[in-house]
Amino acid sequence: MTTDPRLNHIEQGFPPRYVAEARDALAATVAKLPPAAAAKLREFEDAALAGxxxxxxxxxxxxxxxxxxxxxRTTVAQSTAPHPANLERLAQLEAELEHREEVLRRFQTERIAANVAFGGIHRALEALPSNARLVAVPAPEPKKSQTLTSVRETIVSLKGDIHTLETSAPTIEEQEAALRAAIAARAEAGRPRMDRAGRLKIAPTANAQSAALAVACWLDPEAVFETMKQDGALREGGAMSAAEKAAALATLRTSLFEAELAEEVLLQRDGGIRRADADPFAILGVRVEVGAKRQAA
Known part of the structure; x- marks a missing residue:
């Protein structure tokens, strides 16, 4: 037996337990797929193998x-007067070589696209919790005005809106509450305690400056708060509360999932190259449900 330094285990002719567990978990998830989605997954797997x-x-x-x-080429290059038959034959073979290289590049491109799609779906299924349910979503009927370009423009716009909202600042009230909570948590580390020998101690800290801050937070948390506020600890407040932001994000993500479903329908109908970052669950036509919560994955 030899030791594999990458995995730090003894090779025994069978995979480690965690590999078998991951394989079994993936098989269990795939078994939950609705029939149409399972068939589509097999198509992607077949396409990857065929590629x-x-x-x-x-x-x-x-x-x-x-x-x-x-x-x-070597014969012609070494000859001061190449034979015309060699030149003619070389021209024919070079044309044939160029054609075959072009065919190879096309198949390589198709293989990459197939592997990207299948790999993305595979990883998304692996990442699902064991209690996830996969529910079939009816394919939407494309509107007359919809094209692959227009749908993708909508997807880009929705992703931009989601990013903007996710990175927007909390309200001033939420920032103040978070700062006060952080000060209160640090104050617990600065709260003096008497040990069995009758000496006052505080919780261990990384260094003297950290200890001093912890004691200050315990002695006068309001003064620490006001000082940090004056020093610019708070950013300009956002307009939406956390609850409002969560509701808006849920709406945007639902719209994004619907747009990606429409994109997949148009791809199936009209052809085209699938985006590398296309939603794997929209590709399969399924919605992910975890517990009582529904997620438009």
Whole structure:
């Protein structure tokens, strides 16, 4: 037996327990997929495998031409007066080589796209908790005005709105409450305690400055709060409370999921290249439900 330094375990001819557990967990999640989604997942897996085979076959065909082209190029380069038949044959083979390389590049592009889609779905399913439910979502009927470009513009806009809202500042009241809570938590570390020997002690801190701050927070938390406020500890307040922000984000994420469902319908109908960051669950046409909460994954 040999030790694998990457995994720090003894190779025994079978995978470690955590690998088997992850495989079983993924199999259990896949088993929950509605029939249409399961069939689509198999299609992606088949496409990924077929892509590997197509690339291998195209590479083999390309390699069949590489050797004679290389040999003829060498012969022509070493001759001061290349034979016309060699030049003609080299031109033919170079054209054939260019064609076969183009075919290989096309299959490589298709293989990458298939692997990206299948890999993204695979990772998304692996990340789901064991209590997740996967519910089929009816494919929306595209509106007459909708095109792949217009839907993708909507997706970009919604993602921008979500990012802006997620990174927006809390309200002043929420920032003040958070600062007071932080001061109160630090005050607990600065609260003096008497040990069995009758000596006053505070909780261990990283250094003297940290200890001094903890004691100050215990002695006069309001003074610490006002000083930090004057020193600019608070940012300009946002307009929405945490509850309002959560509700707005839920609405935006629902709209985004619906837009990605529409995008997938248009791709299936009209063709096109799938985005690398497309929502795996929108691709499969399923909604994720965890417990009593529903998430438009």
């Amino acid at each position: 590997e085979g197509a690339v291998g076959a195209a590479r083999a065909k390309r390699d069949e031409v590489v050797r004679p082209v290389t040999e003829l």
